[in-house]
Amino acid sequence: MKLLLNIKKENDDLGKQVSNLVNTLPITTYLKYCLAILFVIISFSIQAQEINYSDGKKYTLGDITVAGNSTFSEQTIITYSGLRKGKEMSIPGEDIANAIKKLWGTKLFSDIEVYITKIEGDTAYLEIRLSDLPQLNELKINGIKKGKQESIIKEAKLNKGVKVTENLLTTTKNFLEKKYKKEGFLNTKIYINTLEVKDSIETARVNMVLNVDKGEKVKIKDIVFNGNDILSDKKLRKAMKSTKQINRLRLLKRSKFIDSAYQADLSHVVDKYKENGYRDARIVKDSIIVNDDKTISINIDVNEGELYTFGDITFIGNTVYTNEFLSRVLRIRKGDTYNGVELQKRIADNSKPDADDITNWYQNYGYLFSQINPVEVSADNNIIDIEVRISEGKPAYFNNVSVVGNDKTNDHVVYREIRTRPGQLYSKANVVRTVRELGQMGFFDAQEISPNFNNPNPNEGTIDMEYSVKETGSSQIELQGGYGGGGFIGTLGLSFNNFAIKDILKKDAYKPIPMGDGQKLALRLQASRFFQTYSFSFSEPWLGGKRPVQFSTSLSHTKQFLFNPLTRDADKSRSFNITGITFGLAKRLSVPDDYFTLSQAISFQRYDLNNYNTGLFTFGDGYSNNLSYTVGLSRNNTSVDPIYPTGGSNFAVSAKLSLPYSLFNGVDYEKLSEDYDDALQRRANAESTSDLQFIEANREITEIDQERYKWLEFYKVKFSGEWYTQLAKDLVLRPKIEFGFLGAYNNARGVIPFERFFLGGDGLGNFALDGREVIQLRGYPNQSLTHLDEATGRASNDGSSIYNKFSLELRYPITLKASAKIYALGFMEGGVSYEKFRDYNPFNIKRSAGLGIRIFMPAFGLLGIDFGHGFDPLPGETVKNGWETHFIIGQQF
Structure with missing residues (x-):
């Protein structure tokens, strides 16, 4: 059997020639050995480069066999290689190279070789010899807590059965080192050992041991700046947002060293100089010194440069706004200390979607495709002249506006909160406001609301708007029990915050309740041996469906029984009952702005006391009526998540008023007050509570209070x-x-x-x-x-x-x-x-x-x-x- 490219004989001859040459040189044996190896490598490389596929001889393939250690069938391997019996091809040639390339591309094999087993005339017989990559059998992780090992396996993709390649080992090592260095373990070392599993199973498998040595967190002992005369070390250290030196009083920022954050903080130091007019400031050199106590010290050399100021600021290309107006928005004057960071913010502040900058002034009035670029045109005598070059483009109009993700909430409930309509002029402020309004509804995850701009067309001035929402549970259940007030208290509450009352008679709508119209329905029952409370409330945020006018109503009834100290039970013959009903309207205003809401409500409560003497009131038998009118004005522009607002404000002022009954009921309250004081004095002078004088005075006090509080x-x-x-x-x-x-x-x-x-x-x-x-x-x-x-x-x-x-x-x-x-x-x-x-x-x-x-x-x-x-x-x-x-x-x- 010969390897397909047989260079063994040529290499033997070359070795003899190199040996004879090296032996003639006056150098040591060790150097002779090294030179011999070097000459062989160079000569082999030259000969390998001389191989030309076009020099191969034409053969017809005979049988192709597969050898080695693989679980794949012989036919599968041959088919995937692209080689087939009867095919005419050059040997050596591109067909063999392509077959090997295809098999390597599967990433399933560790060794792939192609041999010529025999040649009969113009027919060549081949053998593909290969071995499967080993699969991961067992993984053992040392140096990491068991609770965190699952996440490591998932993140590094080290599940059982994965093919263990050199690339996998290298990737795993790099991933873990990077991961723990981000957490401040700068000296993290990863060691990976694999051991082949030898058993009756033919599949190549290995056990892997992953040793993680995180070491101790590397903390920053001190940060020292050199060459800084204008800005102090303290100010420059403060400019570094994530890289902090040890300070035991600081809780929110730790002093761990993270290289990526450190590199970003070096840029923040330069930005700090730019904010103070030193536009040429730069970091000359920085170094990290490892201290004996395993901390590090950072030395940073800076070149502050010279102070610059703003010169003339001119606007070019603006037709929508005048130069004077844009100057007022920019709020930078000739002679001001140069601040490149602030200049960019006044042009376009990417940290605030509703910032008062020039870009937003254009985008809020339709110029979505506008481009605004400040250009330094002169820096003579450290005075920088700026040209603000504006390409306004065409005004953009909304073409299609859609919402995706609202599976439960009906479309009309969502669309009535949207402030961007097809055919309207584009306004960034309306897009931002829409995101806020959708988040405030409480039906969607406020963190997941995303405005997506689709199909922007600067030539025609159109854009499609898609709001992507993710629905979250909007109904709540309250079911709890506890011991208090001398007995067991049970509470059952149901709150449906996206109710649809129009579907209440439709059986198909109960999934589990009719939902989707944005109404709120709440039922609550609380009871113990001593009291019972029932309440019902309903609100419709868009009464009539055309205007944001909220209608609300609530009904409640409470019955409280007096505690009997002898029986330690409720005396149900002595009670205090409250029944109340409220109707309210709340209208969103348009002036001073549409964050304001005017609310009004009329409520009535009836208080009935039946032999209920507790000291809470001066009378134990009787009633009081509370008919009142409430008017309130509120302004709420908090954003975006109602559970965790991150900006805005919420103000509310209200007045609750009853009728001035004393003006028209004919009662002389001054005389009544005098009689009341007199009765109090007579009761205080009585010798005992059984004294007739005490009883008579007490009765008079009760009658007077009943008269005073009949209507509150x-x-x-x-x-x-x-x-x-x-x-x-x-x-x-x-x-x-x-x-x-x-x-x-x-x-x-x-x-x-x-x-x-x-x-x-x-x-x-x-x-x-x-x-x-x-x-x-x-x-x-x-x-x-x-x-x-x-x-x-x-x-x-x-x-x-x-x-x-x-x-x-x-x-x-x-x-x-x-x-x-x-x-x-x-x-x-x-x-x-x-x-x-x-x-x-x-x-x-x-x-x-x-x-x-x-x-x-x-x-x-x-x-x-x-x-x-x-x-x-x-x-x-x-x-x-x-x-x-x-x-x-x-x-x-």
Whole structure:
């Protein structure tokens, strides 16, 4: 058997010639040996280059056989090689080379050789000898925790059965070294060993041992700059966003070294100089020094260059806007310190989709295809003249506008929120606003909404717009049980946030409920031995389907039974019932802008007390009626995700008003107030509670209160404002202020005991039977920060008529996926409440700070826990309150 290209004889002759030549040279034996090998390689290379396929002899292929270690059938290998019996071909020639190339291309074999087994006249017989690449049998990973090994196997594609090639080993090694170097393990070493498996199975298999030596994280001990006179080391280090030296007080940025981030930070240093007018600044040299304590030091040599200023700035090619207008948008004047980074932002700020820059001014008025380029035309005497060259192009119009991904939500519900219509002039602002509106609907994953520009045609001035959305669960179920108030409390709540009431009678629409019209329907039942609460609410965001006018209604009924201390059970003969109904309309305004909403509501509550004496009210038998009108004005331009806003603000002011009954009901409330004070004095002077004087005075007090509160008379004003600012990527700061005031039209009638503010705790309003508003202030017990009771010197149980609150919250997301949005937060807040306005001091606040976490799951709503520390004592106490734990359910702060 001979190899197809037989050069063995020629090599033997060449070896003899080289040996004779080298032996004649006056050098050592070792050098002679090295020279001999070198001459053989050179000569072999020359002869190999002389092989010419055109010199091959024509043969007809006879039988082709397959040998070696392979699980593939002989016929499969021959067929794939392209060789076939009876084919006429040159040997050597391109056909043999192509056959070998095809087999190598399968990446299934480790060795491929073609031999001539015999030649009979013009017929040649061939043998293909090859071996399968080994498959991975078992993989053992050392140096990585078991919990992370699965992800390594998946990322490096090291599943059982994969073909083990040199490329796989090299790729795996490089991937893991790069991966751990990104995490700060700069000295990561990867060692891979393979061992052939010898057993009865013919398939070539190997076991692999992957040893990962991450070493210790390499931290940066210090960063030193040389050659910098204008900017200090501190400023330059601050410009490096990801590469930081060791500072134990810094929590958000670690001092690990990552080469890719370091290279980017070198550019940030140069940009910092450019921002300060030194456009020629550059990094001359940088070096990394390994210290004895396994840290590194970084030395960076800079050449600052000279200071430049802006000269003349001219605009060329603009017809839509005047030079004066573009100069006002650019906000750069002749003589200003040169700042190339800021210049580019004023032209096109890619970090803010709604930035006030020249590009957006063009794109918001149709010029999608405009191109704006600042060009330096002169730099004499360090004064840089700029030409802003503008190619405006044709105005662009929307051709087709479509939405994809809304499988449950009906098209008309989505399209009514879209601000870009076919035939309309293109506006980037409307595209950005549409993305915000779709995210605020709550039916789609706000992180996955994507505006896609299709078929742009600059010549005709048209573009197709496609909004890609990903639906997320919009319905929620609340099913919980717990022990509180002396017994078991069960809660069942259903909230359908994309309901379709028109399909409620269609059987086919129940999947599991009629959905798709954007309506909201909520049902809730809560019960224990001592109380029962039923509520129903419904809202239609587009009443009539043509205008963004939201209609809402709610109906609720609560029955509270008195606790009997003797039987420790509910006394169902003594109860307090509340029945309420509300109708509301909210209209989106167009002025001052269309972020404003005007809302109005009429509500009625009926309070019935049946022998219910608890001290909550001064009368235990009787009723009160609360008929009120609420008007509110709000502005909400937060973006984009309603669960985790990253920008914008939300302001709301409202007034809740009852009728001024004291003006027309004929009751002399001043006389009634005098009688009330007199009755209180007589009751206080009574010798005992069984004294006739006490009983008579108490009866009179109850009658007077019944008359005073038969129809509740009050006004309530509230204000809240919050801002969202993105400090860094995904790191959001949210300051918020709140204020509330409950007043009376008639001072003789007084402030009602209903509708009051209760400050402190988690803000959850359980057992809010009297229309109270529970205001969250973490770090203190629930509803504990009311005004001092003058009689007892402790916190009053009656709530307060005025409050204010300040809070500052820093949020950072852990994950914002549709299945679960999780973010951590730190907070500082303070608040105070008073009974009388003349005592009000908005800055004498109770302060707190702490940490928390929020988890939002579409099926269950928002859940969370906060750990707050109260720095001040409770009303009537002298020692600070300390730590409190708060569980948050169904509320967002």
